[in-house]
Amino acid sequence: MAASSALRLILGSSSSSRRLILSEMGYKFTLLSADIDEKAIRKEKPEELVVALAHAKADAILEKMKSNGMMKEIVDSQETTLMITADQVVVHDGVIREKPSTPEEARKFIKGYSESHAATIGSVLVTNVKTGARREGWDKAEVYFHKIPDEVVESLIEEGDVFYVAGGLLVEHPLTSPLVEAIVGTIDSVMGLPKALTEKLIKESLSEP
16 A cells, blocks of 8 residues: 555664565655664563564654754644554574574574574554654564575575574575475564554554544
């Protein structure tokens, strides 16, 4: 669904996957990114963690908008401005995995997906920038892999993309996509922005008085 001209959309993310997914949904948007220390926010449950991180990203971007004058421009405008922030973790064998920080950690993560499935837990938060109203939700998907050969693991580490995604989990990569046995859920959810949930939260935000 394409955005109406009365809607201004901000994607608060530096993720290329989320940019691609939101574009596929037919929306035009401005990009802003939040520079937060994600490891400073801890929650026991993955669902709570990703929602808390999405809120922290929104808070950080709103502060940035206040300091650069963008907020005043939005408040003075007749447009509705919505901001989307999101976060994702991978859960494997009951353990929450964020982005791997070392080659050793990435190697351990990727090899583990040969042994048992990975679940992605992703949040979406839509903030009405002018009113401050927020709508949140989370989505889950599961990914099952065939055995991932050691040479594929090493190639992925050397290339480096694994360090920018939760759990080092790459499903759309040319080296790993042939090794995906099954996905329970949607590919957009695995890639970090579930379309159905995002669309629902945008509609709910637009229908608020």
